[in-house]
Amino acid sequence: MDWFGKHGSGMYFTLSIRVKLIVLQGMCKNLVSKGNLEKPLIIFNRTKQRADDLNAKLGTGKSVVASELGDAVQKADIVFTCLGDDTAITDAIATALKQDVKDKLFVDCSTVHPSTTGTIANSIESQGAEFVSCPVFGAPAMAESGQLVCVLAGPSSATDKVKPYCKGVMGRANIDFSDQPQQKASLLKIIGNTFILNMIESVSEGHALAEKSGLGNENLHQFIENLFPGVYTAYSGRMMSGDYYKREEPLFGVDLARKDAKHAMDLAQASGTRMKDIEVADGHLTDVQKHMGSKGDIAGIYGAVRQEAGLKFENKD
Known part of the structure; x- marks a missing residue:
């Protein structure tokens, strides 16, 4: 499970399957090179070596490694997640919500059942945080070159905060379901x-x-x-x-x-x-x-x- 975040006006990501780890590396690379981040990305992985490897790959001063998931969530204002299956993302969000997440923005890029997305949305929003579903289409090579297609669903007040990191940074195009239920993106x-x-x-x-x-x-x-x-x-x-x-x-x-x-x-x-x-x-x-x-x-x-x-x-x- 990997997370990345930017403290200040921040971002954050989570993964556990290798194909997603490869995609994450490309997304992180484009975030630090094209995302106009004010502070370094925060990276967390259950296997610390993977976080260290990604940190080294991104270059000096581009990212930092968190030792605990809760620490990463606390320091990030925008939290990106992308895990391999429904159980993994549900468990990760439950862990994240043990922190004070009021006014934080969660963005999930996982490929999960729409009902799972709905459950996650309810959990996050009940804690006073915002939630956007943002699965992406594209192979690892597309992630590396910033050519992913990002699908965004949720309140426009939240999706508007995510779009600057999608088209032109991590992706080549957005499919915009703003002000539609988050489940639509997963569907x-x-x-x-x-x-x-x-x-x-x-x-x-x-x-x-x-x-x-x-x-x-x-x-x-x-x-x-x-x-x-x-x-x-x-x-x-x-x-x-x-x-x-x-x-x-x-x-x-x-x-x-x-x-x-x-x-x-x-x-x-x-x-x-x-x-x-x-x-x-x-x-x-x-x-x-x-x-x-x-x-x-x-x-x-x-x-x-x-x-x-x-x-x-x-x-x-």
Whole structure:
């Protein structure tokens, strides 16, 4: 769990999953370089070494490391959080609210169920603090280059305080739900992430068919490069290179991906509809978990699709 804050008119962030840690590093880098911060960021991590490493990476005088979560919250006026799952963010907020948080602003970037966002909002606002839901879209490289897309929801009096740190600093664009319930931002984030899952499923199935039919993966990749540059091409390349199973740590962990899929399916059921593509993708993610355990990556869907096609999970010897 990582937090960063700026004392004075401050900021603060929390994370626990490696993919989010990578994203956080990019966000912090852009905050200290482009955010016009008056004082150093305050960084806290349950694993102190990670906080120390990030502190060193940001450069002398750009940040400080807090030894306790409560200490970080006390010194920050704006508190950013971004944890891996609903339990983690709920627990972190409960710990933060043990401090006097009156008039502080909390900004949560976690990908969680809208009901969790609603619960957090009620808890924070009942303590006299403000709350903005601000999940972000974008891979680690986009975070590093300040190209994230930030979704903001909550009272405009609060979102207006957050926007100066989003577009032009941490992100390239804002999707603005000011004066709408904070849950709306989480709802868009969950639905938006299903597009990523569906994309990976489609590219995986296409590559499996290209290999089995004799078209060849290189030929399919050329098609993807020319018609779908960007994220489609990136995932196609990861599949072809074997990166989807070779990584020591996942770029986007299978546990996180399944959490998002389950939230999407739950929301669909509650709304009287279904997301059949996500049901298929979640089945493949289950196979990735069985094959790779905690090292499984969302792109491992390709390995699961390969197995269904009678191929080995791994595409390289």
